[in-house]
Amino acid sequence: MAALSLYLLLSWVFLLAFFRTRLAEVLCHEDESSALMEFKRSFRMNTTYGWQCIYPKVHSWSLDGSGDCCSWGGVKCDEVTGRVIALDLSSSCLSGTMSPNTTLFRLVHLESLNLAFNSFDSSPIPYGFSNLSRLQYLNLSHSNFSGEIPHDISQLSKLISLDLSYNWEEPLHLPNMGDFVHNLTGLKKLDLSYVNLSSPLPSILANFSSLTLLKLFNCGLNGEFPVSIFQLPNLEVLWVDDNPNLSGFFPKSHWDSPLKSLEISSTSFSGEIPTSIGNLSYLTELMLDGNNLQGQIPVSFANLTQLSVLWLSSNNLSSDTLEWVVNLTKLTFLGISDNRLSGGLPSSFENLKQLECLDLSHNDLHGDIPSTLWNLKNLQRLFLDSLNLNGTLDANDLFKLGSLKSLYLSYNNISFAKTFINATSSKLLRLCLDSCSLTEFPQFIGYLSELVVLQLQHNKIRGAIPRWMRNNSRESLYHANLSDSLLTSFESNQTNLPLPNLRYLDISSNLLETILPVPPPLVEVYNISNNFLFGEIPTSICEVISLTVLDLSNNNLNGKIPPCLGSIGRLTLLNLVRNKFHGVIPHVYLNSCTLEMIDLRENQLRGIVPRSLGNCQMLEFLNLGDNQINDTFPFWLSKLAYLKVIILQSNKFHGPIEGHLSQLNFTGLHILDLSNNNFNGKLPSKLIQSCHTMKVIDGQDMLAYMTIFQTINMSSTSSMEFYMTYKMKLMNKGMEREYEKISTILMAIDLSHNKFEGSIPKLIGDLKSLRMLNLSHNFLNGSIPSSLANLTMLESLDLSLNNLEGEIPQQLANLTFLEVFDVSHNQLSGPIPRGTQFDTFGSSSFAMNAGLCGSPLPNKCTNGDNAPPPSSFKVDSEEESPFNLDWKIMIVGAGVGFLVGVVLGSLIIDEKSRWFLHFSKRMAKGWNR
Incomplete structure (x- = not known):
């Protein structure tokens, strides 16, 4: 009997298990399978979406056969009720817009929903999640949602995990x-x-x-x-x-x-x-x-x-x-750069056997590099730049670090021993030894077979560039910077550089005395300025079709500029300043022209400004100064919407400007220099009126400069950012000054040394952000308009050597940033304004105006003295002058306080702009220094 009871019990358990299994196989509810199929049909499967697309799970979804949605990819059902309780479609290659009425909200038993790593085409997250009241896990990350996060998600009181991160194309808010x-x-x-x-x-x-x-x-x-x-x-x-x-x-x-x-x-x-x-x-x-x-x-x-x-x-x-570091034996990344560390490097660093990245740069550490550092076999990145390290290194020690990929020793005082080198196993990709006081090329460089980036700038290396430098890295080298040294030539006068993958080459500021080396075929940035190159530019340079930056300035190059230069498809910057080029400016600039900067100043160019430059729609900077160009004003330049700087000074431009102009649009113009030409007629009021940027004081950053940016691909996975600041020469406060950087807040107009006549138009007073105005050496007459008092940012005003008459408007004394004021050699009369800046100007500012009286001139006014000082004038105390950072701040009296007089002119900086983006901040966010 007991055996029979046991048999019946076991049979009952078996039947229960059997029927439960059978039930589980067919428990998918039709309303839920229908909702899932409608969701699937609302999207396309984009398997080319990149790393986010792993496997399109919905491919397994079908109503054919049993139509059991519980067996579909990414779907999980409750074993008892058969209701869909979890849906994981992460990395499923879904692409398309999420409908506001998505059928997902019909899956009311869902406890977990994961749609991460798909592409929902910047559609909003739909409102309706409150229907899914059982939801505990919700992941909508990395899926290209946008817009406001629907507030009803906050009603999901059972939520344990919520991830809405990394929808960055149009971020959620x-x-x-x-x-x-x-x-x-x-x-x-x-x-x-x-x-x-x-x-x-x-x-x-x-x-x-x-x-x-x-x-x-x-x-x-x-x-x-x-x-x-x-x-x-x-x-x-x-x-x-x-x-x-x-x-x-x-x-x-x-x-x-x-x-x-x-x-x-x-x-x-x-x-x-x-x-x-x-x-x-x-x-x-x-x-x-x-x-x-x-x-x-x-x-x-x-x-x-x-x-x-x-x-x-x-x-x-x-x-x-740094002794406390040696206990941290599990460290793989250690970065303490840009702090105030002092003392020496501890020898016990060798205990950090797992270390892959060590960054101690930009501190006050000093002494020798301990030999125990070369025992860190897993080290891949070592940054010891900008310390006070010294001594002689043995390259064989470096090559003990078989995993080392990046080595930064810049801004130290080191040298390398001449020893036998065995570098066959070196994986070094980046070597930065700039500003190390090196006097010769380290020989171990010739043994590096995988080198991508080489920086040797700002050293004292003399003589020829040796051929062995590129022996093993011929195929791998992408970036080479040998600038600011004492190099005189190429070994055996071999000016062709067989480096087929080189993208960046800078040999500027050396003593190279040779013909122009044509860069390798893939070079994007080529800077060989500030040398002693001679001869003509070979037309073969135009075959380097990848060129984006070409800087040949400050050499002794001559001949004509090759016409094909205007046809290099990707050229963004062309700098030929201070050479001996003659002939005409190339006339061929294609509709696809990408030039942003053209600087041809201080050559012997003649002819006219080629109208095809109007095809260069991205042009921001045009400097043709100090040549022999014989043309009328190129009014068609106003079609170039991004143009910020026009410098035509010291040429043979002629004729009127105002009469030829109708519809003008110099909206973005910051600097206009037409000085030292033969322009005549009235001052170009329509041109001035179209300079809308000069009319707005928008509080731009004083430390921002006009700059050209380029991104250079170093490989399929890495890139380098390169930038170069615009440069110019400009008359500023009575002196001709070189600007190595041009502040974005510098607004200047120089129309001096021409033959303009008539009165000064009142509308100049609309240019409220103007910092410098020079109308001297013309034939202007009439009175000085009081509207100039609206130029509250003005620092330099030169109206000298004209035929102006009448009184100096008393309102000009309210120009509290004014450092230079010159109205000499006119026919002005009446009292000189008193107070604020006018108390600081010497007699030369007012000389040769017989009718002027009052301080600082010796002749007193008939009323006893100058006119009374003007009433107080509110000035933004945070504004600073953008000229002459080397000028001292002037003290102008107890009532005025300190004058803001620092500026951006005369900012001659020897240090080159840094071309290479050294590193990201953290390995977890993409460290790749």
Whole structure:
């Protein structure tokens, strides 16, 4: 009987299991399978979408056969009810617009939804998630959503994990984060990275005791970070980096939490790093670079023995020892650059066997490089530039680092021993030895077979460029900078450079005395300026069709400019300044012309300005000064919408300007120099009236300069940013000055030394951002218009050597930035204004005007003295002069205070602009220095 009972029981269990299995096989509900199929049909499968597309899971979806949606890819059903409870379509190659009425909202039993790594074509996240009241996991990251995050997501009170991160093409935005998270108190993971929050972090997050992960990378956070969030009892990951307006401090004491990854890079955190940070014994990643942290680096860092990444760069931290580092034996990345480290490099660095990247650059470290550093076999990137290191290195030691890819030793005082070199296994890609006081080429360079970037600029290397330099890196070299040294020639006068993949070549500012070397066929940036090159430009240079920047300035090149230069399809910058070119400017500029800068000044060019330059729609800078061009004003230049600088000074331009102009549009013009020509007729009022940029004071950054940018592809996975600032020569405050940089706030008009006649138009007073105005040496008559007092930014006004008459308007005394004022050699009369700047001008500013009276002239006015000082005039105290950074600030009296007189002119900077983007800030965000 017992055996029979056991048999029946087992049979019953078997039948239950059988029927449950059978039921599970057919439990998919028709309404849910229908909803899923409609969702599938609303998108296309784009398998070419790149790394985000792994496998189109919906390919397995079909209503044929059993139509059981529970067996479809990415779909999970409840085993008992057969309801769809999870949908994971991440990396499924979905492409298209998400419908506002998406059928996903009919899957009301969903507990988990993952649509990450798809492309929803910048469509908004649809409103309706409140229908999915059981949802615990929601991931819409990396899927190209845009617009405002629908507020009904905040009603999903059961949410445990919410990820809306990295929809960066048109970032999502969330108006009120505090209201949004108010009901989501059960959250364990919250990632809103790249969501535009533009608000302080809500303090309510400090009550989310279940939170284990909080990522708010690059969210526009501002205000002060709630310090209590650091002490959440379960928080393991906290990222708030790249929020530059977010301030905060670390807990000063009792900081003990399970944090494993803490990233607060590129914010405005300040104060000291507390000793209690040593209690965070679970930390594996700590990134605090790019803040305002100060004080001593606590030696308690030695307790963080689980750390694999430590990044403290770009702060004001100090330490006279690095011995605490040697306990951190699991470190793979260590960066403490741009701080105030002092002392020497510890020999015990060799304990860091796992180290892959070491960056100690830009500190006050000194002494020799310890030999034990060469025992770090896993080291791939070593940055010791801008320290005070010295001594002689043995290249064979370098090659012990078989994994080394990047070596930066720039701005030290080192040399290399001449020893036998075995570099056959070297993987070195980037070698930077600029400003190391080298007197000869390090021989080991010729043994590097994979070298991509070579920087040797700003050294004292003499003689010829040896052929062995390119022996093994002939195929690999992309970037070579040998500028600012004492090189005189190429070995054996071999000016052809067989480097087939070279993209960037700078040999400028040397002593090269040879014909122009034609660059290799793929070169994009070629700078060989400031040498002693002679002869003509060979037409074969036009075969380098990849050229974007060509700088041959300051040489002794002669002959005619090859006409084909205007036809190089990608050419962006053409600089031929200070050579001996003659003949006409090339007349062929194609409709596809990409030139942004043309500088041909100080040559012997003649003829006219080629009208085909009008095809260069991107042109920003045109300088034809100091030539022999014989033409009328090229009024058709007004069609070039981006034009900022026109310099035609010291040529043979002639004729009237005003009479030939009708519709003009010099909207973006910053600088117009037509001086030292033979223009005549009235001042070009229509031209001046069209200069709309000069009419607006928009508070631009004084330290911003007119610059040309280029991105050069170094390989399929990396690129380099290159920039060059525009340069010019301009009469400023009575002196001709060289500008190595042109500030974006410099607005100047120079029409001097021509034959303009008639009166000064009142509309010049509309150019409120004008800094310099020179109308001297013309035949102007009439009175000085009082509207010039509207030019509140004006620093230099020269109206000398004309036929102006009447009084100097008293309102001009309100120009409180005015440093230079010259109305000499006119027919002016009446009292000289008193007060503010006018009390600082000498008698030469007013000389040869018989009718003028009052200080500083010896003849007194009949009323006893000058006119009374003008009433006070409100001036923005934050504005500064953009001229002459080397001029001293003038003190003009107790009533005026300090005059703002610093400027951008005469800024002659010997140091070249840095062409290579040295590195990203963190390995986790793409470190590739």
